[in-house]
Amino acid sequence: MTFHPRALAPLLIAAAMSLGLPTAGGQQSSVSAQFTAPVTMDLPDYLRPATDPAFGTVFTRITKPGVLGNGIACGEKYCSHRYSSAQAWNADQSLLVITNGCNGMCFFDGQTYAPLFRRNRSDQCEWHPRNADLMICVQDRKISTWAPRTNREDVLFVATNYNELRFGPSKGNPSRDGDRIAVRAIRADGAMVVFAYDLNQRRKFPDIDLAQLAGNNSACTISPLGTNILCFQDLSDGTEQRGIFAVDGTLRQRWTEHHRPGHGDLTIDEDGSEVYVGISKADPDKYQVIKRRLSDGKVTSLMKFGEAEHASLRALGRPSWAFLSYGGNPDEISANPDWAPYAREVIALRIDGSGEVRRIVQTRNAPFDYWSETHASPSPDGSQVIWSSNWGVPGGPVHEFVARLDWAEESGSKQKEIVANDPH
Incomplete structure (x- = not known):
């Protein structure tokens, strides 16, 4: 019997769980990764937690077109957070703000995602x-x-x-x-x-x-x-x-150099240096994810040629991890084994140059326009990631989703908090 890759992925996850093995997404770190074919999944119901069948990550759709309650309403075309490098959550993650396509600045509970209030x-x-x-x-x-x-x-x-x-x-x-x-x-x-x-x-x-x-x-x-x-x-x-x-x-x-890098975000590296992490569009590292030091412009390549679109470093409590939104055509990515093996995914990448990756979720997001771009952005502690998707319907409604991550195994020496001296 031959299994199609889309049907095989959930079976492999189930088998791993039955053996007590770690699954991917928020559960596992990996330095080497292989292309994972898109796994078909129906659009999850509004505010009903679902599990990504490719990586086992729990996520929730937190918007839908129309009235949500407490004066908050979403437009028919899109309803999403502002941008990948903008923080959607407040400092204690009790509030979450949605601005694109909502009827004002729309504030949600940062944990349950219930609509709370809006401001103009x-x-x-x-x-x-x-x-x-x-x-x-x-x-x-x-x-x-x-x-x-x-x-x-x-x-x-x-x-x-x-x-x-x-x-x-x-x-x-x-x-x-x-x-x-x-x-x-x-x-x-x-x-x-x-x-x-x-x-x-x-x-x-x-x-x-x-x-x-x-x-x-x-x-x-x-x-x-x-x-x-x-x-x-x-x-x-x-x-x-x-x-x-x-x-x-x-x-x-x-x-x-052109866009070297761009579509990125700033953070503090493990040695205390300020760096800008993003996607290069110039040689010698064109279409690679790179970091560039503000003090002297030194460039370090972090991820090989691929379809990364945006980088976010908004997980201020985990400055050594960049959260990347990948687009691309899965068929093209699978046909090029020398490329970064990610298509329509959100991943977290350690920026120390090790190539360590945490695969978070498949976005099932079909390319269409700016408002339908994924723009993934993590919460301050990295336990949640917000992202957008039209769920495979070009020109269809763009919904907002939040994935949950488990960083329990990162509590040891591998995860280092950067504590800088007061520069003022």
């Missing part, structure tokens, strides 16, 4: 990484902290010589302690500038004129330690370059 805000807000009650918000001329539950806002800074203040836009995060952010703005003389702002000290750092970099700026963000600002520049020839400044305005690095 037009500014850019990101969770404070340590204070679970607060978000950090930037709009037009002001910087503030805001408590979504109580709707209380405390204004920290009002600009008199600037307008169009932006938190990023879109790709901005606070420093890991929540004290500093990078703010892009238009100065009164018309110059586009970026500056660091310390929320705790209510201190604005010097303007950095972005005209000194080639191209047009698309976003800037503060580094995890709050000492550097990374800026993204778009050139007319389609090249995407990077510039790294110290918060005092000193230009430290120019990365002139």
